[in-house]
Amino acid sequence: MTDSSPSQPVPEPEHDREPERNRPKYGERIPGGASAAVHPEPADDRAPSTFSEAFAAAARRSGIGQVAPGETPTANSLLRAMGGIRGLIESILPGLAFLVLYTFTKDLTLSVVAPLILGAIFFIVRLVSRSAVMPAIIGVVLLGISAGLSLITGKAEDNFIPGMVINAISFVVLLVSIIARWPLIGVIVGLLTGDAVGWRTDRAKFRVVLVATWCWVGLFALRLAVELSLYLAALPEALASAKLLLGVPLYAGMLWVTWLLVRAAFGHQKVAAEEK
Numbered sequence: 001m002t003d004s005s006p007s008q009p010v011p012e013p014e015h016d017r018e019p020e021r022n023r024p025k026y027g028e029r030i031p032g033g034a035s036a037a038v039h040p041e042p043a044d045d046r047a048p049s050t051f052s053e054a055f056a057a058a059a060r061r062s063g064i065g066q067v068a069p070g071e072t073p074t075a076n077s078l079l080r081a082m083g084g085i086r087g088l089i090e091s092i093l094p095g096l097a098f099l100v101l102y103t104f105t106k107d108l109t110l111s112v113v114a115p116l117i118l119g120a121i122f123f124i125v126r127l128v129s130r131s132a133v134m135p136a137i138i139g140v141v142l143l144g145i146s147a148g149l150s151l152i153t154g155k156a157e158d159n160f161i162p163g164m165v166i167n168a169i170s171f172v173v174l175l176v177s178i179i180a181r182w183p184l185i186g187v188i189v190g191l192l193t194g195d196a197v198g199w200r201t202d203r204a205k206f207r208v209v210l211v212a213t214w215c216w217v218g219l220f221a222l223r224l225a226v227e228l229s230l231y232l233a234a235l236p237e238a239l240a241s242a243k244l245l246l247g248v249p250l251y252a253g254m255l256w257v258t259w260l261l262v263r264a265a266f267g268h269q270k271v272a273a274e275e276k
Contacts, residue, residue: 073259081255082248083135090122090135091248094143098159099240108156112147119143156236160243164227171220174213183213189262208265212258219254222246 082088094115102111123136142162150159177184181200186209190196199205223246230239 073256073263077259078252078256082252086131087135088248090119090139092244094118094139095240095244095247099237099244102156102240103237108150108154111156112150112159116140116143116147155234157231157234157239159236160227160231160239163243164224164231167220167223167227171217171224174217174220178210178213178217183209185209185212185216185258185262189266193266205265208261212261215254215257215261219250223250 079085079088083090097114097118098111101107101114105111119136119140123133123140125131126133126136145162146159149161150156152158174184177187183206186199186206187196189209190199193199199209226242226246227239230242
C-alpha cells in the first residue's frame with residue numbers, strides 16, 4: 001500500500017542555488033557584458049511597503065528605466081520603452097483611425113467611436129493573452145472621455161482636450177521640479193541607481209539631469225503650443241496629424257537623448273566601480 005501523504009519537497013542542491021549577495025542588481029554588469037537592466041532580477045511579488053519603494057518601482061517601469069544609468073542604449077531598449085510592437089500599435093492606431101475617418105467622411109460619431117472600439121479590442125486582447133491590462137484600461141478611459149466631449153459639444157477638435165490637459169500637467173510638474181531644484185529626471189535616475197539624493201551634490205550629474213529635464217519641458221511646451229493653436233483655429237485634421245507627429249516619434253527621440261545624457265554623467269561611475 002502506497003503512502004498517500006503529501007510528498008516532502010526535495011531540497012535544492014547547494015551548487016544550484018545562487019547566493020542572494022551574488023545576484024546582480026539593477027544596472028549592475030554581469031559576466032558576458034550584459035547588465036541587470038537586460039537580465040533583470042526575478043520579479044518580486046511583494047507589494048511596495050513604502051512610498052519610496054513604490055516610486056522606485058514606477059521609475060524602473062518608466063521609459064527611462066528601460067536602460068540602466070551608464071549603459072549604452074540600443075534599438076531593443078527603445079522598442080521596449082515604447083511597450084514593444086503592441087505598445088506602438090496601441091499608441092498610434094486610434095489616432096490614425098480618427099484622422100483617416102474624419103478626413104474622408106467628416107462623420108464625427110464614426111470618427112470618435114472607432115478609436116474607442118479599437119481601445120476595447122486592445123483591452124480584450126491583453127485580457128485573453130494575460131498581459132498587463134492597465135495600459136489598455138487607461139487608454140480606453142481616455143478615449144471614452146475624448147469621444148464623450150466631442151459628442152456632447154459636436155466639435156471634432158474637442159476630442160483632443162484630454163491629451164492637451166495631460167501635456168499641460170506634465171509641463172507644470174517638470175517645471176516645478178526644476179524650480180524646486182529637484183529635476184524630475186534626476187529623481188528618477190537617483191531611484192534607478194539606488195542613490196536618491198547623492199546626484200544633487202555632484203555638480204556634473206546635477207547639470208546633466210537639469211538639462212535633460214529642461215529638454216522634456218521643451219517637448220511638452222512644443223506639443224502644447226502647436227496643438228493649442230490648432231485647437232483654437234478649429235482644425236481637427238491638422239490637430240490629429242500634429243498629435244501623431246509630436247507623439248511617439250518625438251517621445252522616442254527625447255528618450256534617446258535622455259539616455260545619452262545620463263550615460264555621459266553616470267557612465268564614469270560605472271567604469272570606476274568595475275575597475276575596483
